[in-house]
Amino acid sequence: MQHFFQFRLAGFLFIALLFSSRNMAQSTQMSAQAPDNKAKIDELIKSMTLDEKIGQLSLFTSDWDKTGPSLNSNYKKLIRKGEVGAIFNAYTVDYVRDLQRIAVEDSRLKIPLIFGYDVIHGHRTIFPIPLGQACSWDLAAIEHAERIAAIEATAEGINWTFAPMVDIARDPRWGRVAEGAGEDTWLGCKIAAARVKGFQGGDLAADNTLIACVKHFAAYGAAQSGRDYNTVDMSQVSLYEWYLPPYKAAVDAGVGSVMTSFNEIAGVPSTCNKWLLTDLLRNDWKFNGFVVTDYTSINELMSHGVAGSIKEAAKISLNAGVDMDMQGSTYLNSLDSLLKEKQVSMARIDEAVKVVLEAKMKLGLFDDPYRYCNALRQEKEIMTTEALAAARKMVSESCVLLKNSKQTLPIPAGVKTIAVIGPLGDSKKDMLGNWSAAGNWEKCVTLYEGVRSRAGNNVEVLSENGCNVNDADRSGFEAAVKLAAKSDFIILALGENGWMSGEASSRTSIDLPGIQNELAEAIIKTGKPVAVVLFNGRPLAITRLNAMAPAILETWYGGTQAGNGIADVLFGDVNPSGKITMTFPRNEGQIPVFYNAKNTGRPYRASDPDAKYVSRYLDCSNDPLFPFGFGLSYTSFSYSGLAASVNGSQIQIAVKVANTGNIDGEEIVQLYVQDKVGSITRPVKELKGFQKVLLKKGETKSLSFTLTTDDLAFYHPDLKKFWEPGEFVIYVGTNSSETLTQSIQVN
Ligand code: NOJ
Numbered sequence: 074m075q076h077f078f079q080f081r082l083a084g085f086l087f088i089a090l091l092f093s094s095r096n097m098a099q100s101t102q103m104s105a106q107a108p109d110n111k112a113k114i115d116e117l118i119k120s121m122t123l124d125e126k127i128g129q130l131s132l133f134t135s136d137w138d139k140t141g142p143s144l145n146s147n148y149k150k151l152i153r154k155g156e157v158g159a160i161f162n163a164y165t166v167d168y169v170r171d172l173q174r175i176a177v178e179d180s181r182l183k184i185p186l187i188f189g190y191d192v193i194h195g196h197r198t199i200f201p202i203p204l205g206q207a208c209s210w211d212l213a214a215i216e217h218a219e220r221i222a223a224i225e226a227t228a229e230g231i232n233w234t235f236a237p238m239v240d241i242a243r244d245p246r247w248g249r250v251a252e253g254a255g256e257d258t259w260l261g262c263k264i265a266a267a268r269v270k271g272f273q274g275g276d277l278a279a280d281n282t283l284i285a286c287v288k289h290f291a292a293y294g295a296a297q298s299g300r301d302y303n304t305v306d307m308s309q310v311s312l313y314e315w316y317l318p319p320y321k322a323a324v325d326a327g328v329g330s331v332m333t334s335f336n337e338i339a340g341v342p343s344t345c346n347k348w349l350l351t352d353l354l355r356n357d358w359k360f361n362g363f364v365v366t367d368y369t370s371i372n373e374l375m376s377h378g379v380a381g382s383i384k385e386a387a388k389i390s391l392n393a394g395v396d397m398d399m400q401g402s403t404y405l406n407s408l409d410s411l412l413k414e415k416q417v418s419m420a421r422i423d424e425a426v427k428v429v430l431e432a433k434m435k436l437g438l439f440d441d442p443y444r445y446c447n448a449l450r451q452e453k454e455i456m457t458t459e460a461l462a463a464a465r466k467m468v469s470e471s472c473v474l475l476k477n478s479k480q481t482l483p484i485p486a487g488v489k490t491i492a493v494i495g496p497l498g499d500s501k502k503d504m505l506g507n508w509s510a511a512g513n514w515e516k517c518v519t520l521y522e523g524v525r526s527r528a529g530n531n532v533e534v535l536s537e538n539g540c541n542v543n544d545a546d547r548s549g550f551e552a553a554v555k556l557a558a559k560s561d562f563i564i565l566a567l568g569e570n571g572w573m574s575g576e577a578s579s580r581t582s583i584d585l586p587g588i589q590n591e592l593a594e595a596i597i598k599t600g601k602p603v604a605v606v607l608f609n610g611r612p613l614a615i616t617r618l619n620a621m622a623p624a625i626l627e628t629w630y631g632g633t634q635a636g637n638g639i640a641d642v643l644f645g646d647v648n649p650s651g652k653i654t655m656t657f658p659r660n661e662g663q664i665p666v667f668y669n670a671k672n673t674g675r676p677y678r679a680s681d682p683d684a685k686y687v688s689r690y691l692d693c694s695n696d697p698l699f700p701f702g703f704g705l706s707y708t709s710f711s712y713s714g715l716a717a718s719v720n721g722s723q724i725q726i727a728v729k730v731a732n733t734g735n736i737d738g739e740e741i742v743q744l745y746v747q748d749k750v751g752s753i754t755r756p757v758k759e760l761k762g763f764q765k766v767l768l769k770k771g772e773t774k775s776l777s778f779t780l781t782t783d784d785l786a787f788y789h790p791d792l793k794k795f796w797e798p799g800e801f802v803i804y805v806g807t808n809s810s811e812t813l814t815q816s817i818q819v820n
Contacts (some may be wrong), residue, residue, distance in 0.1 A: 076129060077637065077660070082367055082658050082676075083413040085516050088409025089238045089491055090137065090766075095711055102567045102570055109598070110431075110434060114430050114740060115427075115552030117182070117184075117430060118423050118426055118427060118430070119686050120182065121182060121304075121426070121662045122155075123408070123409060123412065123422075124154070124155070124156055124409070125155040125156070125181070125184075126422055126423070126426045127156065127180060127404050127405055127408045127409070127422070127441055128151070128154070128155050128156035128157055128405075128464070129158035129184065129203050129397075129425075129426045129429045130158060130396060130397050130398060130404045130408075130422075130425050130426065130429065131151075131156065131157055131159075131397070131398055131402070131404055131405050131545040132157075132158065132159040132160070132161060132189065132365060132397050132398065132400065132545065133148050133151075133157055133159075133160055133400060134160070134162045134400055135148075135160055135161070135163035135168075135172075136160050136162065137163045146162075146441065146743060149172075150174060151405075152172065152175045152176050152179075152180065152186065153162070153175055153179045153181055153433075154180065155180040155184065156405065157176075157186065157305060157430055158184070158186065158187065158397065159186055159187040159188070159189055159233070159397065159429075160172060160186055160187075160189070161175075161188070161189035161190055161191075161233075161235075161399075162189055162190060162618065163188055163190075163227040163230070163253045164188065164190055164226070164230050164231050164511060164649050165229050165230060165451070166228075166229060166230050166446045166447065166451045167448075168230070169188055169229070169230025169231075169445065169446050170230070170443060170446040172186060173185060173186055173188075173442050173443060173446065176442070177442045180231040183598070184430070185433055185438040185439065185442035186442075187232055187233050187429075187432065187433060187436070187438070188230055188231050188232055188233065188445070188589075189231070189232075189233035189234070189235060189283075189286070189374050190226060190231045190233070190234060190235070190236045190510065190511075191234070191236070191508055191510055192222050192226045192231065192234035192235075192236060192272075192283075192510050193234075193235075193236050193238070193252060193508035193509075193510060193633060193805045194206065194218075194222075194506070194508065194509070194510075195218065195221070195222050195225070195464065195509075195510065195512060195632055195633070196222050196225035196226040196229070196231070196508075196511050196512075196594055196630075197219060197221075197225045197229075197455045197456050197511055197512065197513070198225060198455070198456050198457075198460040198461060198463075198512075198633050198634075199259070199464070199505050199506075199509050199510070199512035199517075199632030199633045200218045200221075200222070200463075200464050200467050200468075200632050200633075201467055201468055201471040201506075201629050201630065201631045201632055201635075201638075202251045202252070202506040202507070202508075202574075202629050202630050202632075202655070203237070203238065203251070203252050203253060203254060204250060204251050204252070204253060204254070204255060204608055204610065204611070204629060204655065205468075205471035205628070205629030205630065205631065206218060206467060206471055206650040207260070207264055207333060207471075207654040208254050208255075208470075208471045208472075208473050208627075208629070208652060208654055208704070209467065209470035209471045209650075209651055210260070210387060210651075210652060210654075210741045210763060210765055211470055211765060212263055212264065212267040213267075213548075214463075214466070214467055215264060215267045215268060215271065215524075216232070216267040216268070216270050216271040217271065217463060218271065218318060218463065218467055218810070219236075219237075219267070219268050219271025219272045219466075220269075220271045220272075221445075221459075221460045222234070222271070223270070223271065223272045223273075223274065223281060223282055223283050224281045224454050225449075225454065225455050225456075225460070226283060226510075226513075227280060227281045227282065227283050227445050227449060228281070228445075228447065228450040228453075228454040228455055229451055229455070229511070230445050230446055230811075231283060231430075231443045232283045232284065232436050232438070232444075233283055233284045233286065233329075233447065234272055234283055234284070234285055234286060234491070235270065235286045235288060235332060236264055236268065236285060236286065236651055237255065237264075237272075237285060237287060237288075237323065238252040238253050238289065239253060239261055239264075239265040239287055239288070239319035239320060239322075239323060239604060240252075240253050240256075240288075240289055240292070240293045240294030240316075240319075240321060240334075240432060241255075241256060241258055241292075241294050241295075241315055242255070242294035242295075242426065242655070243251070243256050243260055243294075243295070243655075243656075243663055243665040243666075243667040244294075244295075244296070244298075244299035244665050245583055245611040245612040245613075245614075245655060245657075245658065245664065246300070246579050246580055246581060246611075246661070246664060247294065247296055247299040247300075247301065247574050247579055247611075248507075248556075248573070248574040248576065248577070248578030248579050248580070248611065249293070249294070249301065249433070249574075249575060249576055249578075249684045250294070250574070250610070250611045250612075250655060251506065251507055251508075251574040251610030251629075251630075252507075252508060252575065253294060253577055254319075254654060255653075255654030255701075256654065256655045256656060256667045256668070256669075256701060256754075257497055257654060257668075257669070257701065258314070258315050258316075258319065259318075259760045259761060259816065260654060260760060260763075261318070261319040261322075261561040262318050262319050262321075262322035262763060263283070263322070264319075265287065265319040265320070265322045265323045265326070266322045266323065266325070268285070268323075269285045269287070269326040269327065269328045269440045270326055272284075273285050273327060273328070273329065274327075277329065277435045277436055277437075278435065278436060278437035278440075278446060279600050280437075280444050280447065280450070281450075281454075283436075283445075284329035284330055284362070284432055284435070284436065285323070285328050285329060285330070285671070286328070286329070286330040286331065286332050286365065286739075287319075287320050287323035287328045287330075287331050287332070288331070288332035288334070288367070289332055289335065289336075289343075289367055290320055290332060290333055290334055290343060290349065290350075290354070291312070291316060291317060291320060291329050291334060291335030291338065291343060291349055292305045292307070292312060292316040292317075292336065293305070293334035293335065293336050293337075294316070294339055295307060295316060296336055299579050299664065300359050300578060300579045301577050301579075302335045302577075303336065303581050304336065304337055304570050304676050305337060306337075306338070306339055307338070307339075307355050308339075309790075309792060310753065310788050310789070310790060310792070312338065313788040313791065313792055313794075314787060314788045315324075317353075321358055323360050324354070324359075324360045325358075328360075328362065329362040329363075329435065330362045330363050330364070330365055330434055330609035331354060331360060331362065331363075331364050331365070331367050331430065332364075332367055332399075332617060333346075333350070333364065333365070333366050333367055333370060333395060334364070334367060334370075335367050335370055335373065337377060341379070341494055342373075342374055342379060343378045344367070344370040344371055344373075344374060344390050344393070344395060345367050345371075345374055345379060345380070345386070345389040345390050345393045345395075345708040346393055347392065347393040349393075349394075350364055350393050350394030350395065351393065351394040352562040354394065355394060355690055355719075357522070361428070361431075362394045362428060362431075362432060362515065363396040363397055363425070363428040363429050363431075363432055364394055364395050364397070364428075365395075365396065365398075365399050366390065366395055366397070366398055366399045366401065366402050367399060367401050368399050368401075369399070369401040370399070370401070371383075371386045371387055371390045371395065371398055371403040371404075372386060372401045372403060372459065373638050374386035374389065374390070377707075382405040383403050383406065383407060384403075384406075384410065384411060384477065386403060387403040387404055387406075387407040387408060387411065388411050388417055390403070391404065391408065391411075391417050391421060391422070391425065392417060392421065392454070395425075396424075396425035396428055396429060397425070397429060401404070404415075410420065444446070448558075450455060456516070456633075457774070459562045461633065461634055461776055462636040464632060464633055464638070465634035465637050465638045465641070466479075466638070467636055467638070468628070468631035468632070468634050468637070468638020468639060468641075469639070469641045469642050469647040469649070470647075470650065470651060471628075471629060471631070471651050472626055472627065472628050472638070472639060472642045472643075472649050472651050472707070473625055473626070473627040473649065473651040473652060473653050473704040474624075474625075474627075474649040474651075474704060474705040474706065474707075475607075475625040475626070475627050475653075475657075475703070475704070475705070476619060476622065476623070476625040476703070476705070477623075477624045477625075477705055478622055478623045479623060480707075481602050481604050481623040481624035482624045482626065482642075482643060482645075482707065483602070483642075483643060483644055483707060484562050484604070484644055484645070485562070485602075488532060488561040488562045489531075489532060489533065489541040489561055490532070490533045490534075490535070490559065490560045490561050490562075491528060491533070491534045491535075491560060491561065491562050491563075491564065492534075492535055492536065492537065492556045492557055492560035492562070492563045493520055493521040493524055493534065493535070493536040493564045493608075494536065494537050494538075494539050494553045494556060494557060494563055494564070494565050494566070494592075494596055495538065495539055495540075495564075495566035495567050495592065496538050496539065496540055496541050496542045496566070496567070496589070497520070497542065497566040497567060497568050497606075497608045498519070498520050498521050498536050498537075498538070498564070498566035499520070499521040499522070499536050499538075500519060501514045501515060501517045501519055502514045502517075502571060502634060503570055503571040503608060503630065504517040504518070504519060504571070504608075504628065504630055504631060504633075504635040504636070505517060505630060505632060505633075506569055506571045506574070506575070506610055506630025506632070507571060507572060507574055507575025507578070507610060507630075508576075509632070511570075512633065516633055516637075517632070517633055517637070518633070518634055518635060518636035518637050519636045519779075519820045520564065520566050520606060520635065520639055520640075521534065523534045523635070523636025523637045523638070523639055523640035524564060524635045524636070524639075524640050524643065526637070526640070527637075527640040527641070527643075527644050527646075528644075535556055535560070536556075536631065537549065537552050537553040537556045538553070539546065539552075539553035539592045539595075539596070540587060540588050540589065540591075540592045541587060542568070542569065542570045542573075542586055542587055543570065543573075543586040543587040544587050544588075545587065545588055546588075547588060547591070548796065549593055550592060553595070553596060554595050554596065554599060554681075556599055557596045557599045557603075558599050558601070560601060561601070561602075562602050562604075563596060563599075563600070563601050563602065563603045563604070564603075564604055564606055564643065565592075565593060565603055565604070565605045565606065566605075566606045566608065567585055567592075567593065567605055567606070567607060567608070567612075568585065568589075568607045568608035568609040568613070568619070569586060569608065569609045569610060569611075571610075571630055572783060573586070573609075573610065573611065573639070574610025574611050575610060576612075579715070580611075581612075581642075581661065581773070582661060583611060583612070583613050583614045583658075584613065584615060584617065584760060585613065585615060585616075585618060585662050590617050590618060591818045593605065593618055593621060593622060594621060597621050597622060597623075600699055602623065602644065603622060603623055603624070604622075604623070604624040604625075604626060605618065605622045605624065605625045605626070606626050606628055606639060606643070607625060607626065607628060608628060608629070608630055609627075609629065610629065610630060611629075611655075612653070612656060612657040612658065612699075613653045613657065614657070614658050614660050614661055614698070615657070615698065616659050616698055616807070619698060621766075626642060626643070626649070626652070627651075645736075646708060647709045648706055648708060648736060648737065648738040648739065649704065649705070649706060649707065650704070650706060650738065650739035650740065650741060651704050652702045652703060652704035652741045652808060653699055653701065653702065653704060653745075654701065654702075655667075656697045656699070656700060656701050657697055657698045657699035657703075658697050658698060659693055659694070659698045660693060661695060662690070662692075662693060663690075663693060663695075663697065665696050666695075667701065667759060668701035668757075668758065668809040668810075669698055669701075669756040669757070669759050669760070670757060671754050671755075671756060671757060672754070672757050673688040673756070674690060675687045675688050677689040677695050681770060683740065685771050687775070696810070700808050700809045701808070701809040702741070702743050702760075702808035702809040702810075703808040703809075703810070704741070704808070706734075706738045706739075706740065707734070707736055707738065708733070708734030708735065708736050708737070708738035708768075708770065709730055709732075709733045709734040710729045710730055710731065710732055710733065710734075710738070710740045710768070710807060711730070711733050712728060712729070712730055712731075712742075712805065712806055712807065712812075712813050713728075713729045713731070713813075714727065714728060714729040715727070715728045715803070715805050715813040715814070715815050716728075716815070717803040717815045717817045719817055719818070719819050719820075722781050722782045722783075723779055723780070723781055724779070724780040724782075724784075724801075724803075724817065724819065725777060725778075725779055726744060726777065726778040726779070726780070726803055726805065727775060727776070727777045728742070728775075728776050728777075728805045728813065729773055729774070729775050729776075730742055730766065730768065730773065730774055730776060731768070731771075731772070731773040731774075732768035732769065732770055732771060732772050732773075732805060734770060735770050736770050737767065737768065737769045737770055738767075738768060739765055739766065739772075740765070740766055740768060740807065741763055741765045741807075742763060742764045742765075742766060742776055742805065742806075742807070743760060743762075743805070743807070743808065743809065744760070744761050744762035744763060744778050744780075744803070744804070744805050745758035745759060745760055745761060745803075745805075745806075745809060745812065746758065746759055746761045746780070746784070746785065746800055746801055746803060746804070746805040747801065747802040747804070748757070748785060748787070748796075748797070748799070749799060749800040749801065749802060750799050750800065751773070751799075752786075752789065753789065753790065754799060755787065758802075758804055758809065760809075761778075761780055761784050762778045762780065764776055764778070778805075782796050782819060783796070785797075785801065785819065796819075798819055798820045799819070799820075800816055800817070800818055800819075801816070801817055801818075801819055802814055802815070802816050802817075803815050803816075
């Protein structure tokens, strides 16, 4: 192991005295909280000028232009002066090394920089979008995907990712649902923890792990009307019960940083919310990493109307608990005078500097600031065969079979000509989806390419766009229909462009854009077998398509291996097992529609469909098009023998699941619970467990789940969490709507 401080002793006299190489080597494996390391950081802070301290609290972005990365030349000057603590959007070994060199050779205290980046669903090997990955319900595979992302990102100089995004979202109009795990809090917690573990590994000082940043704290997913950046307002009980737990799960998993959200909650923007950032996060949850803003969100406090000047915005943010300003320069420009005027304290500035320096220590950067600049790793550890295989597997696992009448899929053997029709059939760029980090779209396998290579030489595979994603140009219809008419099987690739979801991509109409429904109609009319393959970053309201298409496979945006992984499912090499983690509405008017809703005082009952004064619509049923947890298989499963019993504080649940079809398949068996009577109203059901099981054809498995009374606890109006004895209904089934049920008494 190289000891940076040994051979750079001359240039690092001061720090070397504080951090001897031997001690540093140990400290990176231990914690930055260890007493001797704490003392060293305190010493370092004592030696810093105010400007140097403010520098540690400032994060700036680098830019990439056609010739590669570039940094505003002024930033380089600032790094040299010790007035920048972290850089984002800078990667590749040479570039990172150059910038790091300025920090550790030219600045007075030689404090290394952290390099952050949005590694959201892979770095170079792009995995399916997070919402797609969530539909696999495969926590180990999700963790593994983030491990690969971390290996690739750290091989290119990055040591901090702005992920995971764990915002619970019940409104598919919001484009950022693509970045999260969906609508369920329980599953969201499991996925949050898995992703943090994948990124951070067991040892942050290892050269292939990086600091994760859970975001966007908090409740960004509840933006009113699904419009990005919009206001959030809800009861404290809802906030604690539904929105906060996934951030807490990330904190409990040891996440190293937290990003504030753009939104306000009950009138207080997150970035200046002292209750949120200090009372809750630091004091109650014992978070000991650092808090960064989202992009310029301190500056935005003026637009929110809670600060009359940038200076005031900086003051209330620092005092609320924000440690690092992303891109806003507000700390850089205001903390000096705020301190002089005693509007902020040196103690608070020191506290913020401390957590940033601790992060650098945890990463091992004081030991070796070039730890993440290993050219050999960059050459060998990116887009490896293993990474591509994992990505391909994740594509097939995240596919959800929404409809399959007359066993249209898998594509039957003996088919001689396959037509891939539709605007997304051969589009490399769209396969990445949004936030594709350093992903190169040219390396993506399109659906057409995946089908072409799987079909083999004896099958002719042809393609036609038919139309564009989002306009009214019908000139391609004729050729598409002609191709369909002469083909044995048609794969119809429809959906949204990759950029139609993600940040700043809210939509009010979430049916297929443009004239894609018309294209589908024209193709389906040919009477040929048609399977629709959907590409989209949110649940779509595809009632019209669902009525006419024989088969629909939801594939999200699969990333680098999209076409191969989808072809695995289309040809039946992989039996689909994904289940949606967000409800698909029938139309936009139903939104928000989610499974764990309340019953109301006048619930609609299917047994009395014409009742007027009940909670229902006149023009649409209450139930969604596809419920949470829904997803078909090429085989069929049957459930029997549900038996729940209570033993002290434990609830044992047994069920039998049989594969009643002709091929092996995996089933995601879901467990829900309803608290029948509470001191406040409780949801009609809540996910409390699942098992993903492989069942051979004809096989029956007996499964068991164990819950404890803690699993029945919920937040009360005084924000205390406890369970209440009484009747509970246990639901076990293939999705949130189709279940076996049993009522039990828990006292
Ligand atoms: C704004 C986004 O809200 C956030 O998720 C992202 O990490 C930052 N920009 C940095 O790119």
